[in-house]
Amino acid sequence: MTTEILKYLFKIITIILVQVLIIQNLYLSNYIVPYPYVLAILILPFETNKLLVLVYGLLIGLSIDLFNNTSGIHASAALLTAFARYYILKYVSPRDGYDKAVKPIVYDMGLKWFIVYAGSLILIHHFYFFYFEAFRFTEFFRVLSRVILSSVVTFGFCYLFQYLLYRQPNNNAK
Amino acid sequence: MKKLFAFILKNNFVVVFILMQIFCYSIMVNREGFQGSKILNSSNAVAANVYQTASNTQEYFSLKQQNQILSFENAQLRNLLKSNYTAIPLKLFTKNDTLYEQQYSYLSAKVVNASVNRRRNYLTINIGKNQGVDRDMAVIASNGIVGIVTDVSEHFASVMSVLHKDVRINCQLKKDGSYGPLIWDGKNYEYCNLTDIPTHAKIKKGDTVITSELSGIFPEGIMVGTIDKFERKQNEPFYTAKVKLSTDLKIVNFVYVIKNKFKTERDSLEINTQKQIDD
Numbered sequence: 001m002t003t004e005i006l007k008y009l010f011k012i013i014t015i016i017l018v019q020v021l022i023i024q025n026l027y028l029s030n031y032i033v034p035y036p037y038v039l040a041i042l043i044l045p046f047e048t049n050k051l052l053v054l055v056y057g058l059l060i061g062l063s064i065d066l067f068n069n070t071s072g073i074h075a076s077a078a079l080l081t082a083f084a085r086y087y088i089l090k091y092v093s094p095r096d097g098y099d100k101a102v103k104p105i106v107y108d109m110g111l112k113w114f115i116v117y118a119g120s121l122i123l124i125h126h127f128y129f130f131y132f133e134a135f136r137f138t139e140f141f142r143v144l145s146r147v148i149l150s151s152v153v154t155f156g157f158c159y160l161f162q163y164l165l166y167r168q169p170n171n172n173a174k
Numbered sequence: 175m176k177k178l179f180a181f182i183l184k185n186n187f188v189v190v191f192i193l194m195q196i197f198c199y200s201i202m203v204n205r206e207g208f209q210g211s212k213i214l215n216s217s218n219a220v221a222a223n224v225y226q227t228a229s230n231t232q233e234y235f236s237l238k239q240q241n242q243i244l245s246f247e248n249a250q251l252r253n254l255l256k257s258n259y260t261a262i263p264l265k266l267f268t269k270n271d272t273l274y275e276q277q278y279s280y281l282s283a284k285v286v287n288a289s290v291n292r293r294r295n296y297l298t299i300n301i302g303k304n305q306g307v308d309r310d311m312a313v314i315a316s317n318g319i320v321g322i323v324t325d326v327s328e329h330f331a332s333v334m335s336v337l338h339k340d341v342r343i344n345c346q347l348k349k350d351g352s353y354g355p356l357i358w359d360g361k362n363y364e365y366c367n368l369t370d371i372p373t374h375a376k377i378k379k380g381d382t383v384i385t386s387e388l389s390g391i392f393p394e395g396i397m398v399g400t401i402d403k404f405e406r407k408q409n410e411p412f413y414t415a416k417v418k419l420s421t422d423l424k425i426v427n428f429v430y431v432i433k434n435k436f437k438t439e440r441d442s443l444e445i446n447t448q449k450q451i452d453d
Contacts, residue, residue, distance in 0.1 A: 027291060030360065032291075086187070133293045
């Protein structure tokens with residue numbers, strides 16, 4: 001159990017460092033600003049206590065804020081994502097509930113499930129974050145295009161990160 | 175009361191979420207306020223040291239570019255050297271140094287972190303309180319303005335870049351001195367908008383825009399950029415001009431922090447005047 005927690009801690013720290021040191025230095029466009037650190041909230045195990053997920057979300061958001069001068073916006077957005085995760089998981093759960101052995105990642109749950117699960121949470125996070133960051137309705141459509149384009153790129157990054165963070169299972173019993 | 179507790183226990187997930195959200199908002203609000211919570215900004219020790227390490231590595235990738243910029247500046251400074259000028263053998267030009275008092279002094283710094291694609295962009299630089307940096311000091315690069323210091327810690331400082339949604343720097347046309355605030359619309363990191371230029375100003379494409387003394391932060395005459403295009407919106411007595419910034423904020427690496435020695439004096443005078451008006 002402890003090794004499991006350490007593994008997650010290692011993964012979360014890796015994700016945050018990649019976000020802060022690499023992804024944020026990529027200049028793609030003013031309309032594409034991906035925040036794949038959301039993955040750190042997505043990969044928490046299914047059976048994690050929902051209150052603990054909130055705490056993780058807040059801490060992950062705060063650590064991103066620390067590096068970004070955003071003072072609480074990331075914390076707020078990550079917290080909302082952690083909150084929404086509970087309901088999204090409920091919505092996309094298989095009929096007989098989640099298996100104890102599986103993790104919320106592409107390998108275990110399949111691509112289709114992951115698109116619905118990660119896609120909706122990334123959209124929620126980006127929608128909230130970018131509108132909060134701009135905080136102006138005069139820029140409504142410009143921000144909307146930022147939300148949509150960034151979400152697509154973030155999803156791409158999240159998908160790729162899983163190949164880096166998890167070993168591909170050898171059996172093709174999916 | 176019992177019912178209230180029962181309700182909270184039943185919905186503890188939502189209640190905890192709302193409480194945490196309130197905590198987040200309070201951080202945001204405090205930051206905007208004057209005292210400001212100084213915990214969450216990149217001049218704090220952890221973030222700044224991580225960035226420092228990363229930037230030490232990254233530095234090597236832009237060495238060529240930076241060399242060019244610095245050698246260009248060296249050439250400019252060399253032109254100002256005394257040895258370049260022939261002394262005029264007349265006693266007419268005696269200069270009394272007591273007439274001049276140095277108002278601005280410059281500190282050089284290295285940028286350890288920067289962004290250009292957020293709506294509020296900041297830079298972190300590697301000098302801080304110990305080196306004499308303070309809030310509201312101007313930051314420039316060798317070829318133009320960069321931003322304004324917003325927070326300082328012992329060894330680092332956060333700089334609000336000109337690419338920030340709340341930044342307003344008073345700038346003027348070099349030609350005739352008509353001035354207006356410079357704001358950023360968030361579209362492109364190479365351009366800012368100069369607004370409120372009176373229509374009688376003879377503005378032209380390619381005109382130089384410099385900082386104005388009115389900003390109270392930048393010394394007058396620091397290069398900002400050149401006019402790219404301008405227009406007069408309907409029913410507005412002003413021009414709005416698109417300014418191409420002379421600094422490329424994406425590659426800026428070495429900057430100068432400008433210390434204004436008369437700033438406190440000027441500020442206290444202006445506050446006093448404001449008080450008299452209010453009374």
